[in-house]
Amino acid sequence: MLSQRVRDYLHTEYQPGEATLIRKIDFFILTFCCLSYFINYLDRSNLANAYVSGMREDLGFVGNQLNVINTCFTVGYVLGQIPSNLSLYYVKPRIWFPSMMLLWGGLTMVTASVHSPQSIMAIRFFQGIFEASTFVGTHYILGAWYTERELGKRSGIFTASGLAGSMIGGFIQTGIHSSLNGRSGLAGWRWLFxxxxxLTIPVAAYGFFFFPDTPRNTSAFYLTEDEKRLAVIRVPVVEEHSPITLRFLKKVLTSWYWWGFVMLWVIAGETESFSSNSLLALYLKSHPTHKYTVSQLNNYPTGVPAVGIVSTLFWATLTDFLNGKRYLVGYWIGIVGIATSIMILVASQHPTSSQSTTVVMAAYYIAGSVYACQATFFAWCNDSMRHEEHVFRAVVLAGMNLGNNAVNAWWSIIFYGASEAPWFNRGMWAMIACSIALAIWTVILQYTDRRNKKMRDIEGVNGSLSIVVEGKE
Known part of the structure; x- marks a missing residue:
C-alpha cells in the first residue's frame, strides 16, 4: 500500500506539454527567487556575523543596541509587507522584485561606511521596507503558478535557499575576515557588507530579463502561446477586483483566512526565535568559561540553518506526499520548542560544566528544525485560498508576515536581548508558551480549514446538479 503511494507520488500524469512548462517555470522562477532569498538572508545574517567579528568593539555597542537595530529593521519590514504585495497587482513582478533588490543591496553597501550603531538603525529600517517584497511576494508567485500537489516542494526549496544564506554567511565572514581584514584600511566586517x-546586482539583472511574472500577464519569451494558456488553466480561475475599495477591506477583515493564518504565523514565527535572534552566536560570545575565536563564532552557528534546510525539505516533501497535510508541522514544532527550551534551562543550572555546553549546542541545532514551518505554513495558506481572489491571497500572505514581525519587533528585546546572554531564561519560558499555543491553534485552524473545504465541495456538487437540471428543462 505504502509502496504504491510512493510510486503514485513519484509518477505524475501530466497534460500534453505540461511537463515541459513545469520544467521551464521551475528553472526561471526558482533560480531567481532562490538566489534573491539566498542573498536576502545573507544580508540579514551578516549583521550578527559582523557583530561577533569586531563590529561591536569598533562601533562601541552597549546594552541591547544590537536588538534595537533588529527592531528597526523589523518595523520597516512590517510597514512594507502589505504595500509591497499590493504593488504586485499594479507593477509587474519582474520590475518590482529587481528594483527592491537593488535598493536593499545598495543600503547593505552603505552599512560599510557607518561609525555608530545609530547609523545602522536608520539604514536597517529602510532595508526592512525594501526587503519586505522578497519572502511573501515569492510565496504569492509560487501560489499563482503551481498546483497544490507541486507547491510544497517548491516552497521548501525556496525557503531552504534563505537558510543556505544564513549558513554560508558564517563561512563567508570567516573567509573575508582572514583575507580582507585591514585591506584598504577597512575592517573585515565592513568588507562583508x-x-x-x-551580489544583488547580477541577480536583479537576471530577474528583470527572465522572470515570467504571473500566468495571466506573462510575456516570457521562452514560453509558447500554448504554454501560456496551459499555465492559466492549471490553477483555478477567479474573478479579480481592485483591492483599493471598502468591499475588499471588509472582505479581508471579516475573513477566517485573515485571522486564522495571520495568528498561525504570529505564533509560529516566534518559535523561530532561537535561530532568528542568533542566540547560539550570542551564547558562544558570552560563554561563562570559554573564549571562542572569530572563526569559531562564525562557523559553529552554521549548523543551525543546516538542520533547518534538511527539516524544511523533509517536511515540504512529506506534506506534499500526504496530500497537503501541512498542519502536521505545527505539532512537530510544538514538541521541539518545548524540548529544546527545557534542555537549555537544565543546562543553565550547571553553567561551567562541559556537558552543559554540549547540551546547549545540541538544543540550538535541534531547534533549527522549526524552520520547516516557513515553507509548509505559507503553502498551507496558498492551498486553502486557491479558489479566492489572487490579490486577497496576496494580502493574507503579507498579513501573516506583518503580524509576526509586528510582535517580533518587541518580543526579541524583551525575551532575547543581547544583555540576557548566555542563558536567555525568560526566552526559554516564552518559547514553551509559544509551542503550546501553536499546537492548540493548529488544531483550531485544521478544523476550520477542513470544514471550509467540505462546504466548498458541497456547493460545487449542488452547483453542478443545478446546471444539469436547468439543461434538462
Missing amino acids: IIDGL
Missing part, C-alpha cells in the same frame, strides 16, 4: 551588496 560591501561584498553582500554587490
